[in-house]
Amino acid sequence: SQTIHQWPATLVQPVGSPLSLECTVEGTSNPNLYWYRQAAGRGLQLLFYSVGIGQISSEVPQNLSASRPQDRQFILSSKKLLLSDSGFYLCAWGGLAGLPPYEQYFGPGTRLTVT
Amino acid sequence: AQSVAQPEDQVNVAEGNPLTVKCTYSVSGNPYLFWYVQYPNRGLQFLLKYITGDNLVKGSYGFEAEFNKSQTSFHLKKPSALVSDSALYFCAVRPYNTDKLIFGTGTRLQVFP
Numbered sequence: 001s002q003t004i005h006q007w008p009a010t011l012v013q014p015v016g017s018p019l020s021l022e023c024t025v026e027g028t029s030n031p032n033l034y035w036y037r038q039a040a041g042r043g044l045q046l047l048f049y050s051v052g053i054g055q056i057s058s059e060v061p062q063n064l065s066a067s068r069p070q071d072r073q074f075i076l077s078s079k080k081l082l083l084s085d086s087g088f089y090l091c092a093w094g095g096l097a098g099l100p101p102y103e104q105y106f107g108p109g110t111r112l113t114v115t
Numbered sequence: 116a117q118s119v120a121q122p123e124d125q126v127n128v129a130e131g132n133p134l135t136v137k138c139t140y141s142v143s144g145n146p147y148l149f150w151y152v153q154y155p156n157r158g159l160q161f162l163l164k165y166i167t168g169d170n171l172v173k174g175s176y177g178f179e180a181e182f183n184k185s186q187t188s189f190h191l192k193k194p195s196a197l198v199s200d201s202a203l204y205f206c207a208v209r210p211y212n213t214d215k216l217i218f219g220t221g222t223r224l225q226v227f228p
Contacts, residue, residue: 006158032214043220044159044205051214090158098212102147102166106158 002027006091006107019078021110023091031093033074038088086114117142119208121219128196129227136191136222138206147209148189152202196226
């Protein structure tokens with residue numbers, strides 16, 4: 001069966017510090033990978049998605065970047081955190097366009113607080 | 116623009132009563148439809164999906180959803196609510212042959228004992 005891991009689970013970082021969040025998927029190959037941010041326990045904002053190694057699509061211009069160095073690894077980064085980067089970050093995987101699984105499966109999330 | 120609407124920010128229901136959480140969508144073609152549940156400080160859990168076929172789909176924890184193409188709706192239902200069903204529920208749509216899901220803004224379900 002497939003599993004998705006995210007770490008760390010919680011993170012408190014000062015403004016201006018760098019960020020690296022990691023997501024890995026097990027039990028599948030060639031997945032689509034996604035990074036979302038959820039503010040105040042409500043709506044989801046898609047930040048980045050990737051359909052393959054080295055292929056990154058950015059949905060919202062911002063202070064963050066993403067990379068996919070391996071097929072099942074997705075990394076979210078920032079060089080200098082802003083207060084507005086605080087939130088709950090969720091990684092997800094799903095099938096390629098037109099292929100199952102059509103749904104996405106989410107990781108446990110990382111709670112980031114920027115102080 | 117393609118969108119998903121969850122018109123109720125919160126739904127309150129007494130334990131044992133039936134519940135409905137509403138979802139409508141505006142997407143061209145024949146999209147795939149999903150429901151997710153989120154408990155506090157947790158990731159989203161997949162509940163059920165409509166891809167094709169029978170308009171009534173059954174999912175985890177006794178939930179079901181009815182696809183209505185003419186009304187472009189996909190309402191989530193459960194015959195008898197439990198206090199443990201209290202959570203945040205998201206409806207999502209995936210336009211055919213695309214890579215992304217379009218999420219609604221979420222509905223908070225509160226089940227009272």
